[in-house]
Amino acid sequence: MALSGTIAASGLSKAPPAARVDWIDYAKGVCIVMVVMMHSVLGVEIAAGQTGFMHVAVAFAKPFRMPDFFLISGLFLPLVIDRDWRTYLDRKVVHFAYFYVVWVTIQFGFKAPAFAAETSWREAGLLYLESFVEPFGTLWFIYLLPIFFVVTKLTRRVPPLAIWLIAAALETARISTGWTAIDEFCARFVYFYSGYLFAPYVFALSDRARKHPALALAALATWALINAGLVALGASEWKIVSLVLGFAGACAIITMGTLLARAQWLNFFRSCGEHSIVIYLAFFLPMAATRTLLLRTGVIPDIGTVSLIVTIVGVLGSLAIWQTALRLHADFLFERPETFWIAPKKSGVRLQAAE
Numbered sequence: 001m002a003l004s005g006t007i008a009a010s011g012l013s014k015a016p017p018a019a020r021v022d023w024i025d026y027a028k029g030v031c032i033v034m035v036v037m038m039h040s041v042l043g044v045e046i047a048a049g050q051t052g053f054m055h056v057a058v059a060f061a062k063p064f065r066m067p068d069f070f071l072i073s074g075l076f077l078p079l080v081i082d083r084d085w086r087t088y089l090d091r092k093v094v095h096f097a098y099f100y101v102v103w104v105t106i107q108f109g110f111k112a113p114a115f116a117a118e119t120s121w122r123e124a125g126l127l128y129l130e131s132f133v134e135p136f137g138t139l140w141f142i143y144l145l146p147i148f149f150v151v152t153k154l155t156r157r158v159p160p161l162a163i164w165l166i167a168a169a170l171e172t173a174r175i176s177t178g179w180t181a182i183d184e185f186c187a188r189f190v191y192f193y194s195g196y197l198f199a200p201y202v203f204a205l206s207d208r209a210r211k212h213p214a215l216a217l218a219a220l221a222t223w224a225l226i227n228a229g230l231v232a233l234g235a236s237e238w239k240i241v242s243l244v245l246g247f248a249g250a251c252a253i254i255t256m257g258t259l260l261a262r263a264q265w266l267n268f269f270r271s272c273g274e275h276s277i278v279i280y281l282a283f284f285l286p287m288a289a290t291r292t293l294l295l296r297t298g299v300i301p302d303i304g305t306v307s308l309i310v311t312i313v314g315v316l317g318s319l320a321i322w323q324t325a326l327r328l329h330a331d332f333l334f335e336r337p338e339t340f341w342i343a344p345k346k347s348g349v350r351l352q353a354a355e
Contacts, residue, residue, distance in 0.1 A: 022270065023210075023260070025269075025270045026261050026266075026270050026273055027068065027253050027254055027256070027273065028072060028272075029268070029269030029270055029274075029276065030253055031068050031276070032272050032279050033269065033315060034061045035065060035069070036279065036283050036311055036315050037311045038061070039284075039287060040291070040307055040310040041057075041311065043287070043288070044307045044310055048306070051303065052302060052307050053304035054304045054307040060227065063230075063242060063249050064227070064245060064249020064250055065249075066188060066191075067188070067250050068191075068250040068254070070191040070195065071194055071247075072195060072254075073148075073192055073195060074152075074192040074193060074194070074196035074199070075195045077152060077195070078196060078199055080092075081153055081156065081196075085153075087343040088149075089342065089343075090343035091343070092145075093149065094336075094341070094342055095336060096142045098336045099277070099336070100143055103281045103333075104128075104132075104136045106333075107136060108127075108128050111137075112124045133181075134179060134180055134181070135180045138283075138284050139281075140181070142281075143181065144181060144184055147181065148185075148192045152192070152193060152196055164190065164194065167189045170186040170189065171186065171189075171190045171243050172239045172243060174239065175187070190243070191246060191247075191250065205254060206254055206257075209258040209259060210258050210262050213262060216255050219255065220252055220255055220259075223248055224252070227245060227249060257273075272315065275322065278318060279315060279318045281334070282322060283314040284314075285318075287314035289317075290309065290310045290313040291306075294306045322334055
């Protein structure tokens with residue numbers, strides 16, 4: 001596998017796990033920007049009590065934004081799922097648990113005074129403890145990933161088709177218990193498991209898009225029209241339709257990432273993809289600060305423009321926080337210290353490589 005190329009379907013099992021795949025970074029970059037955009041736009045609109053032009057983009061991306069992220073997260077699992085449990089738990093559970101604990105503490109530190117003002121410091125402390133059962137704020141994605149990794153390994157001996165059908169049924173069932181981990185597991189596991197189960201076909205899709213860019217562009221245009229139409233009609237939330245749109249959108253983002261990688265365009269998205277978890281962990285702070293500043297000052301009256309600025313600052317600000325942390329030797333914010341490894345540490349491994 002070339003560092004800037006794709007993995008052939010037949011060669012997936014021989015691919016070096018540490019190598020980066022260009023189109024995956026582009027696809028992840030598009031996804032993480034959409035995640036920041038969603039939180040930024042909806043946060044601004046709720047605070048302002050009105051919607052802006054960015055609301056349309058958020059609605060368009062809703063059917064596939066998280067399905068694609070989870071599907072990509074499962075793509076390289078076939079390479080590591082046979083590792084011994086100690087190594088597997090270190091890379092796939094302890095790794096994400098460490099960053100969840102660090103960043104839920106940071107997020108809570110900023111929000112605790114407001115919680116305490118509304119109730120009491122005792123109640124705020126209990127709410128912090130509850131965040132280890134009920135995922136806090138924007139961090140539910142990395143809370144859920146370790147659960148997906150463990151469930152997939154535990155069910156290795158179960159016929160894959162049976163697992164996939166159960167996962168698809170759970171998505172269609174619209175489980176709503178009020179507990180984020182349970183509800184999101186039911187809604188998202190089918191995409192993660194599909195990334196794991198159908199990885200060779202995903203890489204084959206990317207290869208075909210790279211070889212036939214005109215056909216891929218036509219397919220993307222068709223998908224965009226259908227997705228936009230179903231969203232506008234309100235049909236994107238229907239049972240079965242949402243499942244189909246989730247997979248269709250994931251394929252579209254994979255195709256888009258491949259075409260961008262082929263042309264070497266919009267390298268900003270590739271950079272975002274290479275540091276997607278960095279952005280995911282840190283974007284809340286610049287996002288919230290910029291939203292508060294712009295809405296309180298009223299310097300920009302248009303809500304859509306405010307939402308766009310908050311999105312941009314959320315992405316760039318998170319990368320700035322990461323760079324600042326490295327310069328201040330606060331690497332523990334984005335790199336797991338050796339103390340928190342339960343298996344031998346691979347040399348040179350940082351957050352993104354381990355991801």
